[in-house]
Amino acid sequence: MSSQKESVVRTLAVALSVCLVCSIFVAGAAVALRPIQVENRQLDKQRSILAIAGIGDSDLSGREVKELFGQRIVARLVDLKTGKFSDAFDPKTFDAAASAKDPKLSQVLPGEQDIASIKRREQYSVVYMVETNGKLDTLILPIRGYGLWSTLYGFLAVKGDLDTIVGLGFYQHGETPGLGGEVDNPKWRALWVNKKLFAEQGNLAVQIVKGNVDPQSPKAVHQVDGLAGATLTSNGVNNLLHFWLGENGFGPFIAKLRAGEA
Structure with missing residues (x-):
């Protein structure tokens, strides 16, 4: 074998060895860091739930978030088919997002029903409750739906009257910064506080309007300003809420x- 060929073979062998070592290192790091990543995602979700429910400060440490969440928030599993609480799974460990992909635990939504563009809806979901002496103060519902570029994942918190909004927020999305990404703007999120979900007849009335809400309109109590320059994201949020x-x-x-039958 010529020296030139030996040089090429050695170069390829060294490159292959380096790639192999690097791949083993990266795979090992990914496996080692996975529990930390899972815990951080859980902390982010708990921090989001506390913030939307109006509990605690945004600068809480991870330990403080865990403690406050454990003290104030009760997780309950709900069967969306029956509309009742369920003991089928442990709500503290149940993964509703994963179950939405499981044909045994979810259903395909026909186009006319899938206004949130989620394709499948899980049978079971986890809701979060703030209670005082056994009385419901706040109900926090997980929500998701497609905006312009991404699926928005968040929570809606309502008072114990199951009508008055406490807060709305998204903890994960890929909307355009400065446009659809304004769903994260504290000023826009503040517009939702104390808005009403339902009309007097019990019909769902909450709505995002194009432009600004007319404060003189009798419907103003149900309406929120649309996001400027982000009509499709606004429509997506409106659709996922409905x-x-x-x-x-x-x-x-x-x-x-509401009827005491859950």
Whole structure:
């Protein structure tokens, strides 16, 4: 074998060895860091729930978030088919997002029902409750739906009257910064506080309007300003709210909870 060929072979062998060592290192690091990543995602979700429920400060440490969440928040599993609480799974460990991909634990949504563009809806979901002496103070519902570029994942918190909004926020999305990404703007999020979900007849009335809400309108109590320059994201948020508060989402559960039958 010529020296030139030996040089090429050695170069390839060294490159292959380096790639192999690096791949083993990266794979090992990924495996080692996975528990930390899972814990951080859980902390982010708990921090988001506390913030939307109006509990605690945004600068809480991870330990403080865990303690406050454990003290103030009660997780309950809900069967979306029956609209009632369920003991089928442990709500502290149940992964609703994973179950939405499981044909045994979810269902395909027909196009006319899938206004939130989620494709499949899980049978079971976890809701979060703030209670005082056994009385419901705040109900926090997980919500998701497609905006312009991404699926938005968040929570809606309502008072114990199951009508008045405490807070709305998203902890994960890929909307355009400065446009659809303004769903994270504290000023826009503040517009939701104390808005009403339902009209006097019990019909779902909450709505994002194009432009600004007319404060003189009798519907103003149900309406929120649209995001400037982000009509499709605004429509997406409006649609996902109507889906999860409707008959294919938490609508039956809210009705049964209001009637004391959940």
